[in-house]
Amino acid sequence: PGLSLGNQEDGSSGIGRALIQFLNWFKITEIGKRIGVSVRDVLTWVRFINLVASNNEDNGTIDVATAYVHGACLTLLDGIGTATTATENVDALKIFRSSCIEFLFKQVDTALGCDHSPALEVLMRPESLNLEVVSTPEKFGLHPFYINKVPGAEVGNLGFTFEAPTTCLNTLRLI
DSSP states (O other): OOOOSSOOTTSSOSHHHHHHHHHHHHHHSTTGGGSOOOHHHHHHHHHHHHHHBOSOGGGSOBOHHHHHHHHHHHHTGGGBTBGGGTTSOHHHHHHHHHHHHHHHHHHHHHHHTSOOOGGGHHHHSGGGSOOOEEEOSSEEEETTEEEEOOTTOOOOOOSOOSOSHHHHHHHHHHO
């Protein structure tokens, strides 16, 4: 029947309603007022959910709730501190980003009727978690996002590591 964010009484997926609720809240916050959100941003968020999510986690994709929160980070939250918010106080931006993620977590918890995936905690306190880069002959990435490697391609030791905290977090955002 398609992707859904919990069981909705009206038969809808719940994703659109949650997205609009978040955007309405976001745009009335002091910092959110200065961040432009375009139709393209919203469509990117929805497309991300559709590409990476599944109602069946056995096929290697992530659940809809996790995709919803990561999609918000991809389209809106990872850009906080750039462009129109570049001159903001760094601590205020961290608090705002945390507030946004808390709002998203509450939405997901309410829609699912249970707590969000513990894997999402990396978004709340990324510096406190031990992120591990996975590099196998088949794939490269950080859970839950991976890039398939070209079969048979050999890469020598380039003398570069993804283990440094900032590099690791940026890799997660990139992948």
